[in-house]
Amino acid sequence: MIRAVAFDIGETLVCDDRHWSSWADWLGVPRHTLSALVGAMVAQGRDNAEAIRLLRPGIDLAAEYEAREIAGRGERLEESDLYPDVRPALTALHDLGLRVLVAGNQTVRAAQLLRELNLPAEAIATSGEWRTAKPAPAFFARVVELSGVAPHQIVYVGDHPANDIIPAKAAGMHAALIRRGPWGYLWADDPVGAAADWRIDSLAELPALLEQHRGEAG
Template sequence: MVRTLVFDVGETLIDETRIWSRWADRLGVPRFTMLGVLGGMAALGQSFEEAFQLLRPGFDVEAEQEAWKRDDPDGLRVNFDADDLYPDVRPCLAALRDLGYELVIAGNQPPQAYDALAAMDLPVDAIHTSDGWGVAKPAPAFFARVVEVTGREPGDILYVGDRLDNDVLPARAAGMRTALIRRGPWGYLHALRPEAAGADHVVDGLDDLVSVLGVTKV
């Protein structure tokens, strides 16, 4: 029986449109081009880092982020805030908490993401990031930490994310139940793959998850 839900961050809770639009502006390419190339990377099974190399061969992401920070120290740049939450996040987390589920956020995120998420005052029991743990998805050690911090049996945990490779498949290999959310480039494309049938649930939004899990209280 599912007792704990663990949520990925990017394109699960956070709409990354503004982040990638700012990157497009920084690189001097049309926003449509930036977003289209990201979709292409998702379709080809490549990482988002490859989008930078396609648009700017030899591009040094870390060096550019440091330069950007110097140029715009008070701006959001590659970061997010509460305005980037998908509209269903707050009401659905509140509904799931009312049903008695333990709610945890755990995803691949840089150091500043923890403070950004904590400042949103979301109705969750804990927030964890790959930076804080020193291990990132899809490494088995990441999902072992999920089990450790929740104190649950793997089968009592439902991991919710937008990707098969980073979320559904490794979480399932760790013995967890899984939900693939169809949003963001990876979410829509991965939902079409045969491996998506291995997810316990494929949902269009968090409200669908509430409907699925809301039939009984924990």
């Protein structure tokens, strides 16, 4: 029986528009240029941070993050950055008695900003805090630890087949791929994306799907 649902962050709960626009502005390049390069990285199955490195070869991303914070142009996360279906879906899952978790590849600062939004979630954690990132098995071991339940009782929800779906399944979890953001749309029907237990277009679909699964499992 499913007892916990864990959510990826970028392009699952949070729209990445602000993230990439702010980087383009900081680097002094047109937003469309960086967006197009991110799309190219996605299509090639490469890390999206490579888009920044193409624009600034040899860039130290950690140092650049720090410089942005010092300049007052660091990470921001507001209610408007959440997809509209986030709060209703998380609330509905919580009302079903499921443990709701948020765990994704983000910075320590992003974790702080997410907590300030008071999402209907029992726990929020990021790779920056854990010092291990998806798709590493250690990341998903931490998700299991955070949930307090067995891996087969967890659904991990994300938009990235290689970072979310495949490693979550390898860890013994169920997985739901959301068709959202460049990865979700591009890879949803690829054999990698097909490994998901469910493929959804909105988080609003999850409560009914998991309630039905409960009934079938019971």
